Amino acid sequence: MALFLALCLAIILSFCQGSAHAAIPPRPLDGLVENGDFEQAPAKSNLKKRAIIGKYSLPKWEINGMVEYVSGGPQPGGFYLAIPRGVHAVRLGNEASISQTLTVKQGSIYALTFGATRTCAQDEVLRVSVPGQSSDLPLQTLYSSNGGDTYALAWKATSKAVKVTFHNPGIQEDPTCGPLLDAIAIKEMLPLKYSKGNLVKNGGFEVGPHVFKNFSTGILLPPKLQDLISPLPGWIIESLKPVKYIDNKHFFVPMGFAAIEMVAGRESAIAQVIRTIPDKFYNLTFTIGDAKNACHGSMMVEAFAARETLKVPYVSQGKGGYKTATLRFQAMSARTRITFYSASYHTKLHDYGHMCGPVLDDVRVFPTH
Numbered sequence: 001m002a003l004f005l006a007l008c009l010a011i012i013l014s015f016c017q018g019s020a021h022a023a024i025p026p027r028p029l030d031g032l033v034e035n036g037d038f039e040q041a042p043a044k045s046n047l048k049k050r051a052i053i054g055k056y057s058l059p060k061w062e063i064n065g066m067v068e069y070v071s072g073g074p075q076p077g078g079f080y081l082a083i084p085r086g087v088h089a090v091r092l093g094n095e096a097s098i099s100q101t102l103t104v105k106q107g108s109i110y111a112l113t114f115g116a117t118r119t120c121a122q123d124e125v126l127r128v129s130v131p132g133q134s135s136d137l138p139l140q141t142l143y144s145s146n147g148g149d150t151y152a153l154a155w156k157a158t159s160k161a162v163k164v165t166f167h168n169p170g171i172q173e174d175p176t177c178g179p180l181l182d183a184i185a186i187k188e189m190l191p192l193k194y195s196k197g198n199l200v201k202n203g204g205f206e207v208g209p210h211v212f213k214n215f216s217t218g219i220l221l222p223p224k225l226q227d228l229i230s231p232l233p234g235w236i237i238e239s240l241k242p243v244k245y246i247d248n249k250h251f252f253v254p255m256g257f258a259a260i261e262m263v264a265g266r267e268s269a270i271a272q273v274i275r276t277i278p279d280k281f282y283n284l285t286f287t288i289g290d291a292k293n294a295c296h297g298s299m300m301v302e303a304f305a306a307r308e309t310l311k312v313p314y315v316s317q318g319k320g321g322y323k324t325a326t327l328r329f330q331a332m333s334a335r336t337r338i339t340f341y342s343a344s345y346h347t348k349l350h351d352y353g354h355m356c357g358p359v360l361d362d363v364r365v366f367p368t369h
């Protein structure tokens, strides 16, 4: 009898443990999607030269149209192809696409981080779509000279299974042109925590898209097109060109894990609308500096809040450094927009193809008397 009871107890306990285990929510997604680095190759029998034959021949992906499986290194035709993150990539031919269905939480916000570059000196566009949202990303401008441009886009999951598609909507005369994708990661964007004594949300840029651990040239955050969700929670990227999200493993960052590098001069601004009390005085403080990426020169960051403007000069040696500035303003209404941009363009000292600029970090607004 005692043995029977003990056995029952053991069964109940294990059942309880089992269900308790099942009740632990999965860790928020933050890493490569399945075969997101394309290192699992199609079977040799499903490759015709570089073309992948068969809709389901690229492991974990569905393909449509002319998709090529590309390996880095010397290429037929005599040029050298660098694939910064890993050895393999896919190239999307005219109207071709790859897609994968991701298991997510309905209603949560996700950001995709992906390495994408054009393969020819032409207008190439990458269309990234999920149910309810489609974004066309122009790949005309190369921001890093080593082909390692990385972008991030965010969206809200409308169901538990979301099909993400990367599509080349173009038709080029040369069928060997088309966007190259070399790594794709996803991150769940958790709701922002309010930080005490600061009216700016995510003012230190600590919450952002997934950053590739092995290799990063920073992540380009494209300007808000239509009514899209920002991959940098709390912030709006305005105007025409992206800003760059940089992390402290690959760059000099004034404070914490991440900061913003303003790589597109006046063509790109970063802004946030904060709650204020009309007629009350506030101080906006922020840090500007350089990312220790050989970006030399006399820089200038302009900050705007209510009626006030502040121009902050910074002379960069390209070795990593920063200074802090304060703009005092009087709120005119219950909402105040704070905006930053770089007054000019910069490139690296010995690499004019590599766009760079001043770094912005640690943005705070607090009331004063």
Ligand SMILES: *[C@@H]1O[C@H](CO)[C@@H](O)[C@H](O)[C@H]1NC(C)=O
Residues within 6 Å of the ligand: 032, 037, 085, 086, 212, 213, 214
């Ligand atoms: C990062 O590097 C490690 C070791 O070289 C490798 O095993 C891993 O696959 C790499 N990860 C990515 C995302 O490239």
Ligand SMILES: *[C@@H]1O[C@H](CO)[C@@H](O)[C@H](O)[C@H]1NC(C)=O
Residues within 6 Å of the ligand: 283, 326, 327, 328, 368
């Ligand atoms: C607010 O900024 C002004 C102007 O820079 C400065 O004089 C003042 O001390 C600051 N106030 C606080 C409370 O930091």
